[in-house]
Amino acid sequence: MSDLWLPGAERLDIGDHAPTDGGPAKAIAHITWDRNATKAKPQDLVPYANLRSYFSGGGRASAPHILWDPFTGRMVQFLPANSRSKSLADRAGGTRTNRAGSVVLQIEALFFPWCRVNGKAYEKLTDTPCKGWDELNAWVASWGVANSWPMGKPNGFTGKRDERIWRMRSGWYAHAHVPENDHTDPGTWPDFTVITKKPAFEPYPGAHFFVKDSRPALGKSSPIFTAMGKRLVAVGCGKYKVGPGPVLGQADVDSYEAFQRKLGFTGSDAKWPPGPTSWNKLKVPKV
Structure with missing residues (x-):
């Protein structure tokens, strides 16, 4: 049985649970994109605590499952894996984007292009340390989400949407891939974890x-x-x-x-x- 709550992440249940519709298991890659910065004018990264408070407070109507800080590895989970979250636009009468799978796990990386952390500016998410990614990826995979990008791994802020692929295939989707949405994030995303050995567990001590x-x-x-x-x-x-x-x-x-x-x-x-x-x-x- 897979864990409803990501081991090691802070659990901050905001309630409002609702089931998904079934179908191919999916994960959605987002970045928070809180500020618009440029190479000439980088801006400081928004504090993790601010986003944690936002998604558990006034922004709970758009909260993801996981807020992930790739600089420190901190993570907080707002909804269990078997509930839909509401991070995607969902038009009436179309595909129910937030529910279109056995799970639709939504991951918000705390990042925007040319954010500045400890005096250094980062253009791409993949330029960050991506701390905690291995554990996050393994947990998502435990829910049956394929380690693949059915519409291609994100490489730049461009949209590519195909509702047929969305309906039929398990895997990771960029926000830029989701039907009924117009966002173009995350731009980049880390490579999938290569699992070389099984994790070690404590033997029964008697x-x-x-x-x-x-x-x-x-x-x-x-x-x-x-x-x-x-x-x-x-x-x-x-x-x-x-x-x-x-x-x-x-x-x-x-x-x-x-x-x-x-x-x-x-x-x-x-x-x-x-x-x-x-x-x-x-x-x-x-x-």
């Missing part, structure tokens, strides 16, 4: 790791608990008011039991401590 005197080992400290808690949040089972952190607390126990119920376990099988079957399904990253 039931004894989680208990003391037949009770949850509350107060025990381990980085494994932090990694476990982050995964429980990512799969929608987090019961945390703070954290998760390295010290095992009741919120960890409650969250894990919610995860085991989600997997279909009942009765004592859904209770703490974790068992090997549910642990392997949680896929806790190796620490």
